[in-house]
Amino acid sequence: MENGDPDAVLEAALERVVDRASFGAFLLALADHKKAEDALHELKTSDPYSAGALGWEHLSIASYLQASAAWADATSGSWAPDNPWRACATILAAGLSYE
Numbered sequence: 001m002e003n004g005d006p007d008a009v010l011e012a013a014l015e016r017v018v019d020r021a022s023f024g025a026f027l028l029a030l031a032d033h034k035k036a037e038d039a040l041h042e043l044k045t046s047d048p049y050s051a052g053a054l055g056w057e058h059l060s061i062a063s064y065l066q067a068s069a070a071w072a073d074a075t076s077g078s079w080a081p082d083n084p085w086r087a088c089a090t091i092l093a094a095g096l097s098y099e
Contacts, residue, residue: 018085
């Protein structure tokens with residue numbers, strides 16, 4: 001059950017991705033997840049060398065996108081998604097914690 005938990009909301013949005021509209025909803029959930037991460041970061045000074053409160057490893061969009069691309073490359077031989085919209089969402093979701 002989601003109950004406003006940012007991780008649960010993001011996971012549920014990812015599981016619902018099947019088309020352009022649901023991918024857009026996932027992107028909004030991903031943005032909300034990052035906003036929640038940033039708000040938690042403001043409340044608590046965290047170690048700059050560790051993941052944020054919600055698992056975000058990357059502070060910049062460039063670093064996040066590079067991590068997403070690296071995850072996609074690292075898993076290309078072991079992962080064959082059926083739905084291209086879900087594949088894109090999964091790659092973006094993996095990038096938030098992939099180093």
